[in-house]
Amino acid sequence: MKIITGLLSLSLLAGCSSHAQTQTQTQTQKGNFKAPWDEWYFTFSTPKALPAQVTLVKLLDTDGYGYVFQTIDQPQGDSVGKWDSHNGLGSSPFNKAKAPPQMIKFCWDSIIDKKVYETTLFFLPDTQNKMTSSEPDWYNAKETYYFRYLVIGLAPEGKVRVWLKNNGNPDLLQSSTKITTVSGKDLDMCKGVTKSDFTYDYDDDIKAFIKDKKYPYGSW
Template identity: 55%
Template sequence: MKSIARLISLLLLAGSVSACASEQPNSLKTPWGKWYFAFTTPKALPAQVTLLKLLDVDGYASTYRTIDQPQGINVGKWSERNSAGNTQFNKADRLLQIMIFCWDSIIDKKVYQSTLFFTQDTWNKMTTPYPDVLEPAKNAYRQTMLIGLAPEGKVRVWLRQYGHSDIPLNDTRITTVSGKDLDMCKGETNFPNGYEYSESIKKFVSGKKYPYGTW
C-alpha cells in the first residue's frame, strides 16, 4: 500500500512539472469550463483536509493547500442529498484520474491519507447532460463532486445532480491508510499538538456508540 502511494506521489510530482511546461488541450473533451469538488462530514464529527493533489486524464497534476473545508448535517447515515462545504478554491479544469488527499479526522484523533481512482463511468457521468431543473430545454451537467469523510477513515464519493439525489460513484476505488502507512501525508496535520473535542462534539457523542452511525 505504501509503495502505491509513493508511486502516485511521484506521478503527481512529474505531472505538475510537465503541466508547467506547456498547455495541452483536454484529451477527453468536456462541455464545461471547470468542475468542482466539495467535502462533507456527519454532524458534529468534523474533519479537516490539509493537502490535496489531482492527476488528470492528460497526466497533469495540481496541488491544493488552500481548500474549502467540509460541512455536513447528516446524523446516522449519509443522505440522498448531502450538504457540503463551499467550492471557491476546490475546482479543476480537466477530468480527473486520481485524487489523493490528507485529512485530520478530529473525531478519530488521527491523520488519514485517502486515494481515489476514477473510471470511465465517472467521466461519462460528468460529460453527459441532463435536463436543467429550472429550464428543461437547457442542458445541465454533473460538475460537482461530493466527498464524504466519516469516522473510521471511511470515504464516500458522489456526483451532485441538482434537483435529484446525489449519484454514488460506486466504481471509484478508494484506499485509506493512517499511522505508519502514511506517505505523502506524513506530518501533514492542522493539529500538531493533539486533538481536543469541542463542547458541541462532546455533547453530540455522549451516550452514542462509535462510529456514531453507518457510513
C-alpha cells in the same frame, strides 16, 4: 498559480510536496473526455458534529495535468447516522480543475478519530463519462445541467465515499471508484502533514452530540 512542464508519474504526484498551489503538465496518456464546461468542482462533506479538516490535495486529471491544493474549501455537512441523499456543496472558489479526474490523493485530519488519514481515489471511465454528460436542468428545463460537482464524504473510522451531484435528485454514488485509506505508520504523502492538535479535548458541541452514542456514531 505556478505552471511547471515536465514528466510527472503518478507516484511522484502522490509523493511530492509544495508550498504553493501548483498545476503541472504531465505525459500521462490523455483520455477522450471532451468537457462541455470550463471547470469542474470538488467539495468535502462530514457528518454533523463529527468534523474533519483537509490539509493537502493532489489531483491528476484526464488531460494529464497535476494539481496541488493547499487552500481548500473545508468539509461541511449535516448527515446524522448515515449519509444524506444530498451532501456537500456545488461550485468552489478553490477546489476545481479543467478536465475530469484520474486520481485524487489527499490528507485529512479526522477530529473525531484524532487521526491523520491519507486517501487515494482512482476514477474509472464511468465517472469521467458522466461528468462530461448533461441534461435539462431540473429547476429550469431551458437551462443545461452538467454533472461537474463531485462530493467526497469523510466519516469516522476513515471511511470515505464519493458522489456526483445529481441535478436536484439524490447524489449519485460513484461505487466504481477505487478508494484506499491509510493512517499511522502507513502514511506516505501525508506523514507529518497535519493542522490539528489531537491532545485537546473535543469541543462542547461534539461532546453533546456523541453523548450516549456508540462509536463510530453511525453507519457510513
